[in-house]
Amino acid sequence: MSQFAGFLGAAYPWVKAAHVTFVIFWVAGLFILPRFYVYHHETSPGSAEDRAWTEREDRVRTIILTPSMIIVWVLGLLLAFHLAAFGQHWLSAKLLFVVGLTGYQGWLGSYGRRLAAGHRPLDNKTLRIMNELPGVAAAIIVVLVIVKPF
Ligand code: HEM
Numbered sequence: 001m002s003q004f005a006g007f008l009g010a011a012y013p014w015v016k017a018a019h020v021t022f023v024i025f026w027v028a029g030l031f032i033l034p035r036f037y038v039y040h041h042e043t044s045p046g047s048a049e050d051r052a053w054t055e056r057e058d059r060v061r062t063i064i065l066t067p068s069m070i071i072v073w074v075l076g077l078l079l080a081f082h083l084a085a086f087g088q089h090w091l092s093a094k095l096l097f098v099v100g101l102t103g104y105q106g107w108l109g110s111y112g113r114r115l116a117a118g119h120r121p122l123d124n125k126t127l128r129i130m131n132e133l134p135g136v137a138a139a140i141i142v143v144l145v146i147v148k149p150f
Helices: 009-041 048-083 089-116 124-146
Strands: none
Touching (some): 009 089, 009 124, 048 089, 089 124
């Protein structure tokens, strides 16, 4: 992969700026969607509010979450090729947490489908604890990429 080292040239900081911008959009979506689920939980299945929350949640997923996640991945991988960083421990650890966030988004999607079908599988307390996970993961990822502790 090292034949790609430096291939972005002067575009590197621009790609990095775009990467961080879409990271902000992605993480914003990951914070807001489970918060919507907490409100959605309080509606009765089949009610007008229930349907309104399902529609809002669908919009967050299709307009913010899915496109931002794809762009963050593509730009992040371009940065990693430019730096020839594959195999460096900070990147491997970062990727582990980013895969975790991607999986979390998959879980959010399946939870949203269950809510839309009238189920309320988790109690509010567990849902609120789940809400904290993307914040913790984002903080760890930022330390890994900026401090590069290993
Ligand atoms: C999706 C897979 C991702 C890959 C492959 C990736 C890879 C990279 C690489 C190689 C850099 C450049 C590091 C440098 O210039 O030293 C970078 C920068 C950065 N990434 Fe990611 N990243 C990804 C996702 C994320 C996520 C999810 C976050 C935050 C939650 C994040 C936050 C950042 C930040 C804040 C920077 C700028 C660091 C600096 O000041 O240089 N990245 N990323």
